[in-house]
């Protein structure tokens with residue numbers, strides 16, 4: 001279980017200090033599929049970075065399975081079982097896709113097993129397994145390879161920041177199935193940041209973050225009717241935000 005307690009993140013800008021995350025409290029239960037949505041610039045990616053340890057909160061605590069991980073670095077958090085797929089994945093020159101998936105799985109996967117993860121995300125495994133994870137891969141290919149490596153990791157908590165970004169429509173359909181299978185086949189929790197209605201539609205819980213705060217949080221059945229019927233989830237979230 002992940003708990004964010006009174007989480008605050010401030011930055012210094014030209015006008016002095018600015019609050020990015022403002023006293024945010026959130027619990028993600030074991031085995032839950034939670035989607036965070038909200039308007040651009042609301043603080044979703046920053047929340048994910050605080051969970052991963054890429055950013056350090058100004059105040060507040062992060063607990064994972066009861067352990068205070070607020071001061072822990074990225075590697076230690078990963079070792080505890082928190083995985084992260086970036087909005088813009090990192091390229092690793094000199095590392096092959098097969099190495100990346102084996103590293104993620106932390107065991108000597110056979111080529112066939114590693115290929116299985118690539119097939120899951122809609123990549124023709126034989127075309128990619130020996131490719132280098134470098135600039136020759138398109139953004140969408142890289143994104144799918146990264147999602148495959150998160151699947152291979154099978155962590156207690158997997159965090160995906162806008163997995164749909166840069167992915168074509170056909171692959172997007174696949175991606176939904178990947179998440180549905182992941183939900184069925186793992187005991188781990190899944191946290192996805194997304195603006196996509198189809199991803200919101202498979203969530204157990206939806207959290208709406210705007211202006212650094214949680215402005216709505218509930219089951220899919222509670223939140224979806226409030227989001228549906230507008231041009232997009234983002235518009236609906238802006239509505240919540242403007243009610244303040």
Ligand SMILES: Nc1ncnc2c1ncn2[C@@H]1O[C@H](COP(=O)(O)OP(=O)(O)OP(=O)(O)O)[C@@H](O)[C@H]1O
Nearest residue numbers: 011012013020038039040041042043044045046047
């Ligand atoms: N280190 C930083 N320094 C200054 N401003 C920052 C920093 N990190 C985030 N911000 C600002 O905080 C706000 C929230 O950013 P964040 O990336 O978390 O938003 P988001 O909800 O993920 O947006 P999007 O939907 O566009 O991805 C933005 O206005 C961003 O410019």
